[in-house]
Amino acid sequence: xxxxxxxxxxxxxxxxxxxxxxxxxxxxxxxxxxxxxxxxxxxxxxxxxxxxxxxxxxxxxxxxxxxxxxxxxxxxxxxxxxxxxxxxxxxxxxxxxxxxxxxxxxxxxxxxxx
Amino acid sequence: xxxxxxxxxxxxxxxxxxxxxxxxxxxxxxxxxxxxxxxxxxxxxxxxxxxxxxxxxxxxxxxxxxxxxxxxxxxxxxxxxxxxxxxxxxxxxxxxxxxxxxxxxxxxxxx
Numbered sequence: 291x292x293x294x295x296x297x298x299x300x301x302x303x304x305x306x307x308x309x310x311x312x313x314x315x316x317x318x319x320x321x322x323x324x325x326x327x328x329x330x331x332x333x334x335x336x337x338x339x340x341x342x343x344x345x346x347x348x349x350x351x352x353x354x355x356x357x358x359x360x361x362x363x364x365x366x367x368x369x370x371x372x373x374x375x376x377x378x379x380x381x382x383x384x385x386x387x388x389x390x391x392x393x394x395x396x397x398x399x400x401x402x403x404x
Numbered sequence: 405x406x407x408x409x410x411x412x413x414x415x416x417x418x419x420x421x422x423x424x425x426x427x428x429x430x431x432x433x434x435x436x437x438x439x440x441x442x443x444x445x446x447x448x449x450x451x452x453x454x455x456x457x458x459x460x461x462x463x464x465x466x467x468x469x470x471x472x473x474x475x476x477x478x479x480x481x482x483x484x485x486x487x488x489x490x491x492x493x494x495x496x497x498x499x500x501x502x503x504x505x506x507x508x509x510x511x512x513x514x515x
Contacts, residue, residue, distance in 0.1 A: 321501070332408075332492050332505030333447070346500055381446055391436050391496035393503060395446035 292316060294396035296382050302402045303372055310368045311399045315384030322365050323393060324357055325381040333381055339365060372403045406431045408495050410506035418514050421483050425509045427493035428475040435498045437469050437476045442490045442508065450478070450491075480511075488513045 295314045303309050315322045320341050325333035336355065337347045341362040354372075359365040369376055379400050383393035411426045429437060436454045440447035451460045453469035453476060460467050464483075469476045480487055490510050494503035 323502075330507065332494070332507050333503075334505075335502055338500075338502065346502065385501070389452075390501040391438065391503065392449060392452050393438075394449060395440075398446045 294382055294384055294394055296380075296396040296399050298399055299397060300400045300402075302404065304404050305372060305374060307372055308368065308370045309372060309401065310366055311380055311382075311401075312364060312366050313382030313396055314364045315382070316386075316394060317363075319384035319386045319394075320362070321385045321387070321390055321393075322359055323383040323385075324365070324367050325383065327379045327381055327398075336367070369401075372401075374403045377401055377403045406495070406497070406504045408493060408504050408506040410491075410493055410509050412509060413507065414510040414512070416512045416514060417483060419483060419485060421513075422479065422481045423483060423511060425478040425480075425491050425493075425511070426475065427477070427506055429493075429495040429504070430474065431495035431497050431504055433498040434471070435496045435501070438494045438496065438503065439467055439476070439478050440492045440494070442492055443488075447492055483513045485513045485515055487511060 297312045323338040324336040327333045337357050339359040342359050354370045357367045379398045381398045382396045385393045408429045438452045439450040451467045456471040464481045467478045490508040492508045494505045
C-alpha cells in the first residue's frame with residue numbers, strides 16, 4: 291500500500307498525559323498537512339510542512355501542540371498535557387509539488403481524552 | 405476571512421434519485437475547488453476544479469465550477485446506497501495551497 295499511513299489508529303489517554311502520532315506520507319509527496327476534525331465539521335487546519343520546513347501553523351493551535359518532519363519524510367504530532375477538548379480525529383494528508391492542492395488523506399488517528 | 409459554505413447540511417433521498425450539492429466560497433487568491441467524499445474514515449478525493457464552466461465527470465458523479473458567482477455544484481445521478489456519505493468541498497489559495505473546508509453535506513440514500 292503506497293497511500294498515506296497513520297499510527298496509531300486509535301488512542302485513549304487520560305487528561306494531562308502526552309501523546310504522539312505518526313504520519314507517513316505518499317513517498318514522492320513533499321507537502322504534508324495535519325488537520326483535526328470533530329463530529330459534523332470539516333477538517334480544521336493545524337500545520338503544514340514543505341519537505342522538512344514547517345511553513346505554517348494555525349493561529350488557533352495551542353502551544354501544547356508541536357509537529358516535526360525531521361528528514362522531510364514522516365512527521366510526528368505531539369500533544370502535551372492533553373485536555374478533554376483535544377478529543378478528535380487527527381488527519382494527515384500529503385500532496386506533491388506539481389499538484390500541491392490535491393491532498394490525499396491517511397486513515398486518521400482517533401484520540402479520546404478521558 | 406476566507407470561508408466555504410455548503411448546503412444543504414443534510415439530505416435524505418431514495419435510491420435512484422438525482423441530487424445536487426452546493427458549495428459557495430470566498431477564498432483570497434483562489435486557486436481551485438476540491439470535492440471529497442467521507443464515509444466513516446478519512447476524506448477521499450473526488451474532483452479538483454480550476455476553470456469555470458468545465459464539467460468534470462466520474463461515473464455517476466459530476467461537478468462544475470462558476471468562478472464569477474463563486475460556487476460549485478456536485479451532482480450524483482441514479483444514487484445508490486453506497487453513495488451515502490459526507491461530501492466535503494474545500495477551496496485552495498495560490499498563496500500556500502492550504503485548503504479551506506466547508507462543514508460538509510451529509511447525504512443519506514434510502515433503499
